[in-house]
Amino acid sequence: MALQGINMLLNNGFKESDELFRRYRSQSPLMSFGASFVSFLNAMMTFEEEKMQTACDDLKTTEKLCESDSVGVLETIRNKIKKSMDSQRSGVVVVDRLQRQIIVADCQVYLAVLSFVKQELSAYIKGGWILRKAWKMYNKCHSDISQLQAACQQTTTEPTTTTTTMPDNANHNKLQAACQQTTTEPTTTTTTMPDNANHNKVESGVTTEALDRLKGSVSFGYGLFHLCISMVPPHLLKIINLLGFPGDRLQGLAALAYASESKDMKAPLATLALLWYHTVVLPFFALDGCDSHAGLTEAKEILHRKSLVYPNSSLFIFFKGRVHRLECHINSALACFNDALELASGQREIQHVCLYEIGWCSMIEMNFEDAHQSFERLKNESRWSQCYYAYLTGVCQGASGDLDGASGVFKDVQKLFKRKNNQIEQFAVKRAERLRKIPLSRELCILGVIEVLYLWKALPNCSSSKLQVMNQVLQRLDEASCRGLKHLLLGAVHKCHGNTRDAVQSFQMAARDEYGRQTNSYVQPYAVYELGCVLLAKPETVGKGRSFLLQAKEDFTGYDFENRLHVRIHSALASLKELVPQ
Numbered sequence: 001m002a003l004q005g006i007n008m009l010l011n012n013g014f015k016e017s018d019e020l021f022r023r024y025r026s027q028s029p030l031m032s033f034g035a036s037f038v039s040f041l042n043a044m045m046t047f048e049e050e051k052m053q054t055a056c057d058d059l060k061t062t063e064k065l066c067e068s069d070s071v072g073v074l075e076t077i078r079n080k081i082k083k084s085m086d087s088q089r090s091g092v093v094v095v096d097r098l099q100r101q102i103i104v105a106d107c108q109v110y111l112a113v114l115s116f117v118k119q120e121l122s123a124y125i126k127g128g129w130i131l132r133k134a135w136k137m138y139n140k141c142h143s144d145i146s147q148l149q150a151a152c153q154q155t156t157t158e159p160t161t162t163t164t165t166m167p168d169n170a171n172h173n174k175l176q177a178a179c180q181q182t183t184t185e186p187t188t189t190t191t192t193m194p195d196n197a198n199h200n201k202v203e204s205g206v207t208t209e210a211l212d213r214l215k216g217s218v219s220f221g222y223g224l225f226h227l228c229i230s231m232v233p234p235h236l237l238k239i240i241n242l243l244g245f246p247g248d249r250l251q252g253l254a255a256l257a258y259a260s261e262s263k264d265m266k267a268p269l270a271t272l273a274l275l276w277y278h279t280v281v282l283p284f285f286a287l288d289g290c291d292s293h294a295g296l297t298e299a300k301e302i303l304h305r306k307s308l309v310y311p312n313s314s315l316f317i318f319f320k321g322r323v324h325r326l327e328c329h330i331n332s333a334l335a336c337f338n339d340a341l342e343l344a345s346g347q348r349e350i351q352h353v354c355l356y357e358i359g360w361c362s363m364i365e366m367n368f369e370d371a372h373q374s375f376e377r378l379k380n381e382s383r384w385s386q387c388y389y390a391y392l393t394g395v396c397q398g399a400s401g402d403l404d405g406a407s408g409v410f411k412d413v414q415k416l417f418k419r420k421n422n423q424i425e426q427f428a429v430k431r432a433e434r435l436r437k438i439p440l441s442r443e444l445c446i447l448g449v450i451e452v453l454y455l456w457k458a459l460p461n462c463s464s465s466k467l468q469v470m471n472q473v474l475q476r477l478d479e480a481s482c483r484g485l486k487h488l489l490l491g492a493v494h495k496c497h498g499n500t501r502d503a504v505q506s507f508q509m510a511a512r513d514e515y516g517r518q519t520n521s522y523v524q525p526y527a528v529y530e531l532g533c534v535l536l537a538k539p540e541t542v543g544k545g546r547s548f549l550l551q552a553k554e555d556f557t558g559y560d561f562e563n564r565l566h567v568r569i570h571s572a573l574a575s576l577k578e579l580v581p582q
Contacts, residue, residue: 001024001030003264005020005034040110063103066107102141102217106220134221138218219255226252230247277295278295283295321333356374359392363458364461364462364466376397390412394409397445410433414432454492471490491505522565524556550573
């Protein structure tokens, strides 16, 4: 029923899913968790204070329902085997106990995320310790279930010999006894134990099927932990490691893949997490160390496998649009995003994500009027990042030729500035202020469009003809305060075109720019990073490229989007180390 509720949610039945979970939330830990997850999802999509408080209350209610004593899982199994000859009851107790611990860990993670959203120092500290508690629970449950699976597998493949005097491996035999015997091999008994004793011992406990589902359940949170921590900027890793968190990307992906194919209620959520990673995170942070379309093959295979289960899911169609966009099939991407927008008529937040992508695709196509309409709607409807959407509205409006309208929007950006600790909103305010202080032109607004396309890794999605238009516009610009930014963007355009020599020359000019450093603080470190990436592509200049990457990492600090660049530098250096061991 819990899996049905999640599938209902993903097939656009948002209201129906919420009603189903809430109807049975007090009768089952799984249904209670489902109701809390829907609350959490709504909170993270809206960031409305009321919904965030509701989510916190719901998660704490679920956590309280699942609370249990502190006896270890394996010890509980041993005690149950000793005390009970009722195999079905013993198995149910073990499964229920493991399930409750996994749900508590899940609730802890979501409560930590809600704490982090407050962006206060005390909230970060509190959230960190909550995550530490959750990680210990995930790690313990994952280890216990894996041991039980291994014991169960050995029981099904080897004959069992029992002796009257328990040998040294007694504990291992007890673990084997926690799994149902499914082998067809004969069992050899060399004891005076009653005939039914060995039978009851082996039959007492958890089925293989139950263990597989539990492994899928814990693998969702366990995998997300590994995946997310592996993407933390290197200079923050020391803090993370102090809390006891590891970060193995491959292990995280493997765990999510296992969860995705399981029969647990979180299997669809693991599938979405994999799609998010392959179509959003991987290309944005260049986690493969370059700008290739790594992960798209995996994403397409996932979408193909799940097409029968979710034929009209707005979320799955959205990710299909992301794949098309990354493959530079912009018209197909727009068709998907518009379909998802229509299918998500009952969920405002998913509609906003679709509108955002429609705006980006329109900018990629240099269709500034359509982009302006999408971002203006987001500015008016969204309760989150209105400042950022206002800036995008302004540059698109100015790029389309309406300079008076753009000037008016730029004035609104400061009024909509709410989150002082948010880098994106800070960026939007600074850019709007700069455009208000200099004579506004269509070319300067197009420069603003190209800049956000560059920063959000969307320039590689542009066609050759659009890149050529961008090149022409940038060449005409002669505003002194934008000179370094102009050369950085020219270098990026040349790089997308495959013009390595011109790209290197432009990046070098951007790296030397000092005049515009105050207004474009990120230009120099990003230009040095780009130089390093270009030089890494040729075997004869790999050493020089590595030196530029280290320079970008060590010689600059306090600039816009610093963490973002550090993640990319770390990935590029890690990729280089795999190819050429140092």
